[in-house]
Amino acid sequence: xxxxxxxxxxxxxxxxxxxxxxxxxxxxxxxxxxxxxxxxxxxxxxxxxxxxxxxxxxxxxxxxxxxxxxxxxxxxxxxxxxxxxxxxxxxxxxxxxxxxxxxxxxxxxxxxxxxxxxxxxxxxxxxxxxxxxxxxxxxxxxxxxxxxxxxxxxxxxxxxxxxxxxxxxxxxxxxxxxxxxxxxxxxxxxxxxxxxxxxxxxxxxxxxxxxxxxxxxxxxxxxxxxxxxxxxxxxxxxxxxxxxx
Amino acid sequence: xxxxxxxxxxxxxxxxxxxxxxxxxxxxxxxxxxxxxxxxxxxxxxxxxxxxxxxxxxxxxxxxxxxxxxxxxxxxxxxxxxxxxxxxxxxxxxxxxxxxxxxxxxxxxxxxxxxxxxxxxxxxxxxxxxxxxxxxxxxxxxxxxxxxxxxxxxxxxxxxxxxxxxxxxxxxxxxxxxxxxxxxxxxxxxxxxxxxxxxxxxxxxxxxxxxxxxxxxxxxxxxxxxxxxxxxxxxxxxxxxxxxx
Numbered sequence: 001x002x003x004x005x006x007x008x009x010x011x012x013x014x015x016x017x018x019x020x021x022x023x024x025x026x027x028x029x030x031x032x033x034x035x036x037x038x039x040x041x042x043x044x045x046x047x048x049x050x051x052x053x054x055x056x057x058x059x060x061x062x063x064x065x066x067x068x069x070x071x072x073x074x075x076x077x078x079x080x081x082x083x084x085x086x087x088x089x090x091x092x093x094x095x096x097x098x099x100x101x102x103x104x105x106x107x108x109x110x111x112x113x114x115x116x117x118x119x120x121x122x123x124x125x126x127x128x129x130x131x132x133x134x135x136x137x138x139x140x141x142x143x144x145x146x147x148x149x150x151x152x153x154x155x156x157x158x159x160x161x162x163x164x165x166x167x168x169x170x171x172x173x174x175x176x177x178x179x180x181x182x183x184x185x186x187x188x189x190x191x192x193x194x195x196x197x198x199x200x201x202x203x204x205x206x207x208x209x210x211x212x213x214x215x216x217x218x219x220x221x222x223x224x225x226x227x228x229x230x231x232x233x234x235x236x237x238x239x240x241x242x243x244x245x
Numbered sequence: 246x247x248x249x250x251x252x253x254x255x256x257x258x259x260x261x262x263x264x265x266x267x268x269x270x271x272x273x274x275x276x277x278x279x280x281x282x283x284x285x286x287x288x289x290x291x292x293x294x295x296x297x298x299x300x301x302x303x304x305x306x307x308x309x310x311x312x313x314x315x316x317x318x319x320x321x322x323x324x325x326x327x328x329x330x331x332x333x334x335x336x337x338x339x340x341x342x343x344x345x346x347x348x349x350x351x352x353x354x355x356x357x358x359x360x361x362x363x364x365x366x367x368x369x370x371x372x373x374x375x376x377x378x379x380x381x382x383x384x385x386x387x388x389x390x391x392x393x394x395x396x397x398x399x400x401x402x403x404x405x406x407x408x409x410x411x412x413x414x415x416x417x418x419x420x421x422x423x424x425x426x427x428x429x430x431x432x433x434x435x436x437x438x439x440x441x442x443x444x445x446x447x448x449x450x451x452x453x454x455x456x457x458x459x460x461x462x463x464x465x466x467x468x469x470x471x472x473x474x475x476x477x478x479x480x481x482x483x484x485x486x487x488x489x490x
Contacts, residue, residue, distance in 0.1 A: 013416070045257070160426035161430055162261070183406055206430040207430070
């Protein structure tokens with residue numbers, strides 16, 4: 001199948017303070033949809049691990065007009081736009097219960113050798129070429145996140161047990177959560193997220209103390225998460241729009 | 246229906262470092278199953294809010310022989326054991342994909358007036374009496390968590406945006422996560438959780454700095470989460486058993 005759709009339902013306990021799907025949960029759903037599609041095509045976790053490799057999310061960008069609300073079903077349809085020896089481009093359409101498109105996302109996935117953590121060569125996955133879809137994705141390709149000269153806000157965070165995923169690294173949704181958590185509850189009440197971008201550079205481990213540097217101005221949040229040595233682990237940008245209260 | 250069953254599936258992105266369902270996610274599933282059952286019986290959120298009331302989880306205790314693993318389906322069957330004017334007792338059986346019982350949970354839910362945060366009177370919910378099930382729950386009723394004279398470990402945590410639920414309080418799963426996070430990754434790798442108890446006394450809000458005090462000895466973790474005034478918000482106990490590595 002060159003396209004794959006997964007349907008989710010937002011439960012009461014899964015909501016944020018605004019009774020909507022949290023951004024970090026949508027990112028987790030995107031990763032799950034990608035994983036299920038790759039598995040169904042025969043180049044998921046089980047196939048890559050045969051060569052000692054694994055998929056790692058490198059970049060994600062999203063535009064969304066509204067987030068699903070409590071009790072609402074929503075679907076993600078995903079397809080592969082392209083690939084080369086080192087990475088694949090996978091897109092997503094976000095659809096609400098009425099069948100209306102509420103957003104799109106673009107992702108870049110890199111295959112890495114799980115022992116060396118270096119990029120793997122995907123040439124052996126000959127099936128990939130047959131799974132490319134011609135379906136268009138109307139949001140632009142992700143650019144480089146422009147960072148300010150300095151960040152007015154910094155906060156430290158030590159990586160805990162519940163932050164670690166099955167790859168033994170800080171889980172992707174938690175990076176997103178750490179970025180969102182630089183916002184105040186009042187800002188989240190008065191605004192909605194309309195655009196989100198994140199780029200991953202370096203993996204974080206259990207027990208590391210990270211520094212989250214952020215600047216929020218003109219409805220745009222830019223944040224960098226760096227490790228104790230100051231090495232940037234990810235950059236992210238969130239664009240907000242005021243809501244009518 | 247005097248019993249209600251919800252089936253879940255553990256996705257890759259939903260796993261913890263041990264590739265299992267995290268304790269805090271199981272607690273969230275328990276809350277979701279309770280919510281869906283109460284809604285289906287006509288005394289869920291929509292009915293209680295008519296009187297200005299809402300259900301609040303007061304206590305939870307659980308015994309579990311193993312946690313679901315990645316890709317596995319699992320079900321929660323819930324039923325009401327009893328109720329009175331102020332609270333209801335709701336139990337859960339946790340069942341794996343093969344139909345084997347892997348655990349049980351007991352919960353106590355209190356109805357509170359959402360304006361005063363004081364206990365509400367449930368006498369008006371006459372339908373509750375017809376929904377009591379005679380199904381037995383083989384784990385004992387929850388006792389008082391015995392606290393040590395002093396706690397060797399304390400850590401502070403400031404409540405963030407992503408910790409707040411639709412009731413505008415620290416979300417239940419996050420209390421559980423804060424307790425689990427007093428353990429090391431090595432402890433979680435070498436042991437499995439077999440028993441869990443939590444009692445809620447006081448609600449936490451956005452921006453509050455909490456103190457998590459804990460003692461881990463003899464495979465048992467006891468923790469108290471208190472607010473900045475030292476008022477205890479919840480007590481919890483986790484019992485661990487070594488796993489064969």
